[in-house]
Amino acid sequence: MKNITLLFTLVFSVSLMFGQTVLTEDFESGTTIPADWTNLDIAGNGEIWTIESGGEAVLAGAGNTLIYSAGGATGNYATFDSDDYGNNGTAENAALESPVFNCSALTSVTLAYNHLFAGNFGGSGFVEVFDGTNWVGVANYSADNYAGGAINLDVTNELAGVANAQVRFRWTGDWSVAWYVDNVSVFQCPVSAPDQVTMATTPANGATGVEINYGTTNNINPFEWMAATTGDPADSFNLSLGSTPSGDDIGTLNGFDSGGGINFAWQPNTTYFWYVTAVNCAGSTQGPVWSFTTSACTETSAPVATSSPSPADMATDVAVNVDGNRVYFSWGTGAAGTDYTLNLGTTNPPTQAFNNFENGDPITGLALDTTYFWSVDSVNCFGTTVGPVWSFTTNEALSVVEEEIEVFSVSPNPVSDILNIKSVNEIDSVLVYDLLGKQVANFNNNNIDNKSVNLSSLPQGLYLVKITSGDKSQTIKVAKK
Structure with a gap:
């Protein structure tokens, strides 16, 4: 049987300026x-x-x-x-x-x-x-x-x-x-090729101690840069990554937006090189090669296994909230610096992984009167400790009890382009994940317009949208049509 391995995947779109x-x-x-x-x-x-x-x-x-x-x-x-x-x-x-x-x-x-x-x-x-x-x-x-x-x-x-x-x-x-x-x-392009990007903001050029989010696939987030303010604009950007000063021997992510994260087998205390190429219909312009060094691993062992789950193991009649069919997940935490991967499914072992899952966050879209299996893997730079598999069964009717943490709602859902967020507070960030737990979009104060985000570039399907305002966060399942 033939097999191939994916280096990394991404979601992107390009809106070109056509001439003739x-x-x-x-x-x-x-x-x-x-x-x-x-x-x-x-x-x-x-x-x-x-x-x-x-x-x-x-x-x-x-x-x-x-x-x-x-x-x-x-x-x-x-x-x-x-x-x-x-x-x-x-x-x-x-x-x-x-x-x-x-x-x-x-x-x-x-x-x-x-x-x-x-x-x-x-x-x-x-x-x-x-x-x-x-x-x-x-x-x-x-x-x-x-x-x-x-x-x-x-x-x-x-x-x-x-x-x-x-x-x-x-x-x-x-x-x-x-x-x-x-x-x-x-076609004939009506503009000139864009000027090169001007500087790396995150990670800054030469930065050290850049944190890795450890998980099933390690993640560094965000990658940000300053686009040129001169010349004709870029329609998109390609991010190249390398372990050598050429900056591209690992690979290139086409259509990568500033502020996005990269899932990759990042290693501690390692220097990486990267550059951004500005692209429009007239051509592309490569920017300077930047570098950063990841933080060293000071752990001497893998973290302890998780315990004290909520929902409790073998719990029945677990409430599913009417707002998005949500259930909240929490567990006893271990040492600081530990990241967590939550695994969820209707069979044992659960196979749907949510990388870098925040303790206490909800997952939406759960079914009524259904038994779920779940586990939480503890991850640090030294290694991963696989947690025990727990189970719970949801109740037969939706709960209408609103908890204090439930401070957001979205519309329309399903959505084709603009997703509106209802909140009494300002929105700090919106992260979008596919159902495999891979981050596919990232919005912050600079690109959240009047509590709305543009999801038009995403393919049709189901996504988990994590909204954060101050110390409050909520994850909502959204259908993209």
């Missing part, structure tokens, strides 16, 4: 390749591109939505699923070719697309343009593990002035993994 557009394709016209595109079987083995939807990337775990969350695809997308064609011993070479488009009036040309690529086991992806005479390569992908995002390529040298231009996505491999492509466009 000569090609656009979102693959939403049907369940087959659009009629004006060519599905070219160069190898002649019948293995070609298809149209898929649902967001599930092959070999990345059942139910994943990486094509949407990490690739930025929406709805339908073009797919070459090498893994699905199987171990038949035939080499693959297949190109998805656009119709001819006219760039004769364009003085600058940008090619944009969203994609997710995994080339494990010999797969390669080639982005090529036809310059009126020959196919010319403008990007290629061959690395293992899924990576991708929103891509903007300056193809002015290849296509400006060309009346019979084309673009194609060509896959080669043999029982490799897959390539997913969506939202292809070619």
Whole structure:
């Protein structure tokens, strides 16, 4: 059985400033390749591109939505699923070719697309343009593990002035993994490339003692920087991370917003390097390479196991609050500096993990008259102590008792873009997590507008929104439509 490992995943969106557009394709016209595109079987083995939807990337775990969350695809997308064609011993070479488009009036040309690529086991992806005479390569992908995002390529040298231009996505491999492509466009950008970002604010350049939030996957949060105040604006930013002064040997997160956190196998007392690239439709501009050093580990043993759970082990008729079907979770804490991962599920052992869970916080969306299993793992820099598995059964009717901590409500829910927060106090922060406990959005005072946050960039699905005001916090399950 083939397996691949993910380095990190993220959610992002890019809103490009289009000028004159000569090609656009979102693959939403049907369940087959659009009629004006060519599905070219160069190898002649019948293995070609298809149209898929649902967001599930092959070999990345059942139910994943990486094509949407990490690739930025929406709805339908073009797919070459090498893994699905199987171990038949035939080499693959297949190109998805656009119709001819006219760039004769364009003085600058940008090619944009969203994609997710995994080339494990010999797969390669080639982005090529036809310059009126020959196919010319403008990007290629061959690395293992899924990576991708929103891509903007300056193809002015290849296509400006060309009346019979084309673009194609060509896959080669043999029982490799897959390539997913969506939202292809070619246009003249009305702005210039952005100026580079000016400075790192958090972690500051040269900072030491940067704290790691330990968990199932370690986290450092936030990463913040100052964007340029000169020149044309950036549409998005890519954050590159490294363990060497190049600043990018670990990988790059496309579409990363300032203020977000990164889940990674961070190590104590280690120096990391990072830089931010400002991107718009005219191109990208790399910023300076910064560095920081994580705090040293002074622990000599893993933390003690958690105890004294609430809800109590085997408790029955546990109240589920009417506001969001919430149940609060708490336990006896150990030493300072311990982080906690709460695991929850309807089977034993529970498999849904909430990293860096705050003792006393609620989880919303629980069902009535249902038995849940849960455990809390204690984590510090030395190691992890797996806690015992407890259980409780919810009652048969919703509780209408309001507790003092319940100080927030949100609307609309489900939400398509703007989520409004009702609170008598100012909102300090809003953190958004997927149901695997991975932080996918982060809002603070600078980007919370009149107690509202914009969730339009998130794919459809369920999310846990943690709202904090002063010493009060509450987690609410929100459906994104």
